[in-house]
Amino acid sequence: MSTDVAALTPAEARARFRDGLHVPTSGWCAGYAQANLIIVPKDYAFDTLLFAQRNPKPCPILGVLDAGETTGPLLRGGDIRTDLPAYTVYRDGELVETVTDLSEHWRDDLVTFIVGCSFTFEAPLLQAGIPIAHIDQGCNVPMYRTSIRCESAGRMAGPMVVSMRPIPATRVSDAVRITSRYPAVHGAPVHVGDPSRIGISDLSRPNFGEPVTVPDGTIPVFWACGVTPQAAVMESRPPIAFGHAPGCMLITDAADTDYLIP
């Protein structure tokens, strides 16, 4: 399998995941937007949508599938239950399982929220010559629960989760400038530098994903992360909920540039 995954179309990538391939999607399908998932019963849908509206940096909504719907314009011809590499299953807020197929868990009252992902702006960062450590190191991006509280909405409350990329000190302002133009996929960083200021005690022990080595001359830069709704599910304990496995995203048919602001 020496395929250049960056050159695949979203439909080709989704077909591989549907067939059971389970890998992180960073670097796949260059030029296409990637997305987080959060799936909740209809009874929790208003609280979840309002939570997203009140916390647009971690939870930028790209699309919502109506109750029971399994496809939509962001994944034409696809199936939200099978087309990601892996999914998390939460019962009463506990992560009980990670699966590669949600079909046997599906219910007609499930509402799917498709949430922007920072993998989307990695292509423009790379184009600008800014290195992405987790791509260079061949691992998943590290993600951390922080001490930053999200604004709550009804029964949904929780901490902000962030992703971290070590950025060369001379390129931090470029990274801010470039990512700020993509607010629908988390936009500008929420924190630059000292991890302890946002409640992260040890960079080498992320809560999700994998640790990266922080190269000399770089500084850790933190972006709001679309795993945040899953952290809210863990705290808010709806009877059932599903997410993407962190780092294993929905690859959408939308172009990165669809989310570029002027």
Next chain:
Amino acid sequence: MSTDVAALTPAEARARFRDGLHVPTSGWCAGYAQANLIIVPKDYAFDTLLFAQRNPKPCPILGVLDAGETTGPLLRGGDIRTDLPAYTVYRDGELVETVTDLSEHWRDDLVTFIVGCSFTFEAPLLQAGIPIAHIDQGCNVPMYRTSIRCESAGRMAGPMVVSMRPIPATRVSDAVRITSRYPAVHGAPVHVGDPSRIGISDLSRPNFGEPVTVPDGTIPVFWACGVTPQAAVMESRPPIAFGHAPGCMLITDAADTDYLIP
């Protein structure tokens, strides 16, 4: 009453409206964001929020008050039932009344959506030397139902409503550039020029607000308008709903610049 209304604070303006003053708010409280209202029963709240999410140009959400709540951070110390110049009352989608106080209609299951308003970007347009015809002519802004369909959400569906400002032909690109930096208050225009292309047959007969004279050398420019959720209420016929009277906005404590993107 020769007060310079542009110099009032939002709290001062809201107090005047609470006391019964009923006038359009364009030009009031320079530097502060103005907002549209749509208020629906909890049972319609998810459909309404999803309608807004799917139609961000006409329905940019600035805030949501929980069911029964009558105040919030956008109107500190205020009361959403009394602090606007006037409100519309819809029963089964019919506009049955315009009132200056919603108190006697209030119910504990009512959810209030505060939606961005294009009056917010009139201050930066004026600062750039772009004239605003309805301010110069001392009337309300003209608003029109268009042939552009919004994306529907559950039971909520309807046409896009737009506001129109005649802009000097040499300044249209400046007006686009300036307003595009305020996506939370409708952003860039949705249409420039021929009104018939978006289903407006007669500029002198707006569906809401008042007609303006289109001065020589100007071209009509159309921005998405926060009366759009009220047009959806008229079509979708929830048992009860309320809005602001078109042009008579909530003046919020948020600064215009809070909604300025980089």
